[in-house]
Amino acid sequence: MQVAAQSVQVVVDTRPLWVILLGRSVRPLLLGATALLYWFIISRDPPAGLSPAGLRALGVFAVCLVLWVSSLLPLMVTGILAIILLPLSGAMSAKEAYGLFGNEAVFFILGVFILAACLMKSGLSARIALAMLRRFGQTPRTLLLTIFLLNVVMSFFMSEHAVAAMNFPIIVEIVGVLRLKPHRSNYARALFLAMAWGTTIGGVGTLLGGARAPLALGMLREATGQSFSFLEWAIANLPIVAGMVVIGFLVIVLFFPMDISSIREADELLEQKALALGRMSYQEMTIAGVMLLTLAGWIVGGEEFGLANIALGAVILLFVLDLVRWREVEQYVNWGIILMYGGAIALGAAVSKTGAAQWMSQQTISLWANSPVAVVAIISGLSIVLTELLSNAAVVALLMPVTLGVATDFKMDPSIMALVVAVPAGLGFTMPIGTPANAIAYSSGYLRMRDMMVPGAILAFASWVVFNLVANFYWPLLGIRFTASP
Numbered sequence: 001m002q003v004a005a006q007s008v009q010v011v012v013d014t015r016p017l018w019v020i021l022l023g024r025s026v027r028p029l030l031l032g033a034t035a036l037l038y039w040f041i042i043s044r045d046p047p048a049g050l051s052p053a054g055l056r057a058l059g060v061f062a063v064c065l066v067l068w069v070s071s072l073l074p075l076m077v078t079g080i081l082a083i084i085l086l087p088l089s090g091a092m093s094a095k096e097a098y099g100l101f102g103n104e105a106v107f108f109i110l111g112v113f114i115l116a117a118c119l120m121k122s123g124l125s126a127r128i129a130l131a132m133l134r135r136f137g138q139t140p141r142t143l144l145l146t147i148f149l150l151n152v153v154m155s156f157f158m159s160e161h162a163v164a165a166m167n168f169p170i171i172v173e174i175v176g177v178l179r180l181k182p183h184r185s186n187y188a189r190a191l192f193l194a195m196a197w198g199t200t201i202g203g204v205g206t207l208l209g210g211a212r213a214p215l216a217l218g219m220l221r222e223a224t225g226q227s228f229s230f231l232e233w234a235i236a237n238l239p240i241v242a243g244m245v246v247i248g249f250l251v252i253v254l255f256f257p258m259d260i261s262s263i264r265e266a267d268e269l270l271e272q273k274a275l276a277l278g279r280m281s282y283q284e285m286t287i288a289g290v291m292l293l294t295l296a297g298w299i300v301g302g303e304e305f306g307l308a309n310i311a312l313g314a315v316i317l318l319f320v321l322d323l324v325r326w327r328e329v330e331q332y333v334n335w336g337i338i339l340m341y342g343g344a345i346a347l348g349a350a351v352s353k354t355g356a357a358q359w360m361s362q363q364t365i366s367l368w369a370n371s372p373v374a375v376v377a378i379i380s381g382l383s384i385v386l387t388e389l390l391s392n393a394a395v396v397a398l399l400m401p402v403t404l405g406v407a408t409d410f411k412m413d414p415s416i417m418a419l420v421v422a423v424p425a426g427l428g429f430t431m432p433i434g435t436p437a438n439a440i441a442y443s444s445g446y447l448r449m450r451d452m453m454v455p456g457a458i459l460a461f462a463s464w465v466v467f468n469l470v471a472n473f474y475w476p477l478l479g480i481r482f483t484a485s486p
Contacts, residue, residue: 030072038063042089047359054356057091061351064343065389068431071449075432075442076336079343091350100346106338109436111311112165113333113443115291118324119169121331124284124291127277140258144190147171148249151198152241159307160203160426162298164437166291167195172444178260180446186256188446193256196441197248197429197459204426205241206234212392216400216422224404226415232478237423239474243466244427248459255455287323290314336443344433348390365406372412372482376420376471379403381464383424388434388460392425399425412482419480420471427463430456 041059046052060082067078083101087094147167154163171191180188203209207217207230221227228236280288294314298307318324350356365382369375379399386395403417428434430453432442441447475481 027072030070034063034066034072037066049355049363050359051355053091054351054354054359056089057086057350057354057356060085060089060091061347061356061389064347068389068433074336075449076339076343079340082343082347086346086350091354097346097350100349101342106342106345108161108308108311109439110333110338111308111315112161112168112436112440113338114315114329115294115311115318116165116169116172117329117331117333118287118318119291120172121324121328122284122287123277123281124287127280127284140187140260141253143174144187144194144252145249147191148194148198148252149245151195152202152245155199155202155209156205157299159298160199160209161307161436162295163199163202164195164440165311166295167199168440168444171195175444175446180260182444182446183448185446186259189451190252190256190258192441192444192446193252193452193455194249196435196437197252197456199437200426200428200435201241201244201248204423205237206230209426212396212425213418213422216396216418220400220404220415220418224414228415228418233419236419236475236478236480239470240423240463240466243470244459244463247462247466251455251459251462256451283323286321287318290317290321290323340433340439344390351390365402369406369410372410373472375406375410375412376416376482377464377468379406379417379420380424380467380471383421384427384460384464387425387428388431392428392435395425396422413480416471416475416480416482419475424464424467427460427467429459429463 038059041062042056044055046055050058063085064078064082067073067081068075073081083097086092086097151163151167154166175185175188175191178187182188204213207213213233217227291314294310297305297310297314301310319326365375365378369378383395383399386399399421400417403421404414406412407414407417426435428438432438432449432452438452442452471482
């Protein structure tokens, strides 16, 4: 009996030993430095105005921030670490920490993942994607712009989370038929970021884009009796949207140059897929009906019934109608993103409830603000930074009470604080945990952290500049002024 010889390729590392050891020790050293940072923070005596629990929450916050930014651990593992450290550190009880993992936003994300799975499994999203490619796919640039603007406009009329949930499977099908490679294709990255950032930009345009604006107005009305109408809010913010649309598309195109010459290279494949799909099946039509009802529910009853309840209700209906199997769902849902988002929400709640976030914001504002213009610049900047790390609703709940007090100190119109806090709180571009749209885009597997962080940071800074320009020069034309009327 002859044994076939197998060729084994041996690769010899010829680098000096100290270089090899240093390369392998960098990660443990950085993890150790992160642990030392945590110990350094929590071992100090709490400064004036900060409780011991708040100091411990700051320690956990610092650890998670370093790990999320550096990617020393996978994002979802860092989310689990936050859940563990919060009760171990004494920042909050284990019951509270694990209970916050069941936040409505987590289940909303779960619901939209399952709905997206049904769209993809049934072939409905493929049919829609093919129709888009054949109708608007003359060039890669026009298709990219179409997806970007579509997400912006849809977010005027429904939750930006729902827009991302509806469009995500379509983009997955587009990159699939174009055979774009994860982590390699600039065009795939551009498409997913156009979806995420388009929904983010459009979401600040009206009161329907997310819960942060109604929350801010509710707190304003309770404290002062003042508010904004739907039209007033939209007129005040649409110039911000217009400016960010231009900047956002330019950033995407500059950072992710087109690496395909024509999307018509896939013409034959598209035609074959269109023929293979045939007529729309009963399953597709029924799922389309359920999705339209869900969309209508999010638009009409999202505030009353809750986005998560509507999403999960739609999921249950799909199973009741026998349109999907659980084993099919498991193939599409990114459970790691659920873990990451749950940990981030628990961490944000801990920082907020212990008074740590409020202490940080008060220290910053009191140190640097010396005029109403400076107050608006600082609060809007702080809101943009915090929304990259916490949920935007938590940012509003945290900053609104503080800023209403600051308005009194500087004799400002308190109603303007609803705009100054809520609008920047919706402009999260940098981190996957910043918004559900970012998390959904990151879950595609086509994006790396640095793909979002560097261009996202530029967009975040640009949004701060655009916001303050509009606030200082456009709002006074509408009668919205920083100082209160005598």
